[in-house]
Amino acid sequence: MFLKFKSKKKKKKKKKEKPVAQTLINFPSERFEANGDVLTLRLATVSDIPGLVAIQEAVYNGYAPWVARDFYHELTQEEDRLYLVAVKRDQVIGFIALVRREQVPDLHIANLAVLPVWQGRQVGSYMINTAKAVAWEIGLPMLSLEARRSNTGALALYDRLGFRVQDVIEKYYVDNKEDAISMVQDLEA
Numbered sequence: 001m002f003l004k005f006k007s008k009k010k011k012k013k014k015k016k017e018k019p020v021a022q023t024l025i026n027f028p029s030e031r032f033e034a035n036g037d038v039l040t041l042r043l044a045t046v047s048d049i050p051g052l053v054a055i056q057e058a059v060y061n062g063y064a065p066w067v068a069r070d071f072y073h074e075l076t077q078e079e080d081r082l083y084l085v086a087v088k089r090d091q092v093i094g095f096i097a098l099v100r101r102e103q104v105p106d107l108h109i110a111n112l113a114v115l116p117v118w119q120g121r122q123v124g125s126y127m128i129n130t131a132k133a134v135a136w137e138i139g140l141p142m143l144s145l146e147a148r149r150s151n152t153g154a155l156a157l158y159d160r161l162g163f164r165v166q167d168v169i170e171k172y173y174v175d176n177k178e179d180a181i182s183m184v185q186d187l188e189a
């Protein structure tokens, strides 16, 4: 091509997503059905952070226990994490935060929430069952979580999905000094 015909316009570089430090497992996106709706479950990225904060605000009356900075740190600095988001038409409608704890050892569900309008459609169950499959795949013998004593709906769901109460941690939640119910699920046969 003659030089004079060369366009001087620089090709717009596609914005690259910042890599996520989720080393736990290679998790390809997958589709799943939630009461007739087809959703996608995929790795969370930093561009999902506003959505993650918004979900928390929606489920906790405007209060986000984890702010954007916390999510950013988790997604980019921490190893042994797996953050998954449930997505419907580019909108993040739920997420699960998983942490591998070497000492215990277990896979800990550190955070889990589904937008209120999407609750009760098996999205939470699907994400918990996925966590179970991930733990199994990476050879961890147990899945664990904590829930507020007052969160009876979530506790009933965990019980139904095979968790058992392991402990009660008194005044675990600093905001209202509420007890935490610690639940576990053994994955070994």
Ligand SMILES: CC(C)(COP(=O)(O)OP(=O)(O)OC[C@H]1O[C@@H](n2cnc3c(N)ncnc32)[C@H](O)[C@@H]1OP(=O)(O)O)[C@@H](O)C(=O)NCCC(=O)NCCS
Binding pocket: 059, 112, 113, 114, 115, 118, 119, 120, 121, 122, 123, 124, 125, 126, 146, 147, 148, 151, 152, 153, 154, 155, 156, 157
């Ligand atoms: C707990 C939570 C993640 C469950 O997700 P989900 O997609 O609604 O769960 P599923 O549809 O798979 O299961 C529904 C079950 O969850 C339980 N549940 C807990 N909170 C519920 C709520 N607000 N609405 C409906 N079901 C709720 C019930 O046992 C329900 O059983 P049912 O359908 O027989 O009534 C979701 O309700 C949520 O985001 N709650 C607010 C945040 C929270 O409490 N997170 C957990 C912290 S430990």
